[in-house]
Amino acid sequence: MPSVNVVNGKQIVVEQLxxxxxxxxxxxxxxxxxWYHHDLIQAILRREVRDRFKGSAAGWIWAVIAPLLAIAVYTFAFRTTMKLPVTDISGGPQVAYALFIFSGIVIFNFFSEMAFRAPMLLHEYAHFIKQTIFPSDMLAVISTLRATAYAAISVGVMLLFQILVTGGLPWTVVxxxxxFxxxxxxxxxxxxxxxxxxxxxxxxxYLMISVVPLFMFATPVFYPHDMLSAPFDLIIYANALTAYVEITRDIALLGRMPNPLVCAWALFTASFTFYFGYWFYDRYRNVIVDVL
Known part of the structure; x- marks a missing residue:
């Protein structure tokens, strides 16, 4: 009996290891x-970024013009006597609210671009996936990197506008x-x-096209989350974007460190979604080729 216990104990340890x-x-x-496919990622990413404005005379200038126009419209739209919910950002309540909205839209647009494109992403590259040994799981990474480039431009425009109207930036922008x-x-x-x-x-x-625009109103883009009464001020964090919008506003506009609990929630949702998405894709990787 002792030898059996030892054997079973060793077996349990081996299984745990x-x-x-x-x-x-x-x-x-x-x-x-x-890392293994970084050369391929760089090559496809360069092509996607180059083709985004292919045939356009202005090219990448449009990536700067779009956020500039958005901020200009928001600033003009709120130069009224209406009561604005945000006044603790320098530059006046109208400018403050324009920056407040734009910071939320930058995060939401980043999300929406991925939500709109991802369901059809494999169909865009179906020929490569079927005809070659193509690492299809890297398409999600490439698409996210492309969207990151345009989101970074929008953030740069927001910070530049903030410098022009307020005279500086808080140190927390680092x-x-x-x-991101x-x-x-x-x-x-x-x-x-x-x-x-x-x-x-x-x-x-089609579901993303129908749901994502409505999802904007479940994200605190146009209002601060603390305007909501209990328990909705906590329930809104079920929307993972809420944490990212709030953190961005804290460090980019308000110059303060974000709530540690909000940061912890953002890290948890990021980690869980990243690994769950990878597990789900890897589970059906071999079947996907047959159904495309």
Missing amino acids: ALGERFTRFLVRPFLQM FIPLV LPLMAFLVGMAWFLCAVGAFTRDAG
């Missing part, structure tokens, strides 16, 4: 894949890249999930 090893491999596998890293992970995971679902049914794309 094997389980831990598989879990560790799962955690690092997406990043190893990104943390903006730390906001988990947000990118969140969007990559979402894209993996939507890519897999979209490969099986095009209804996923």
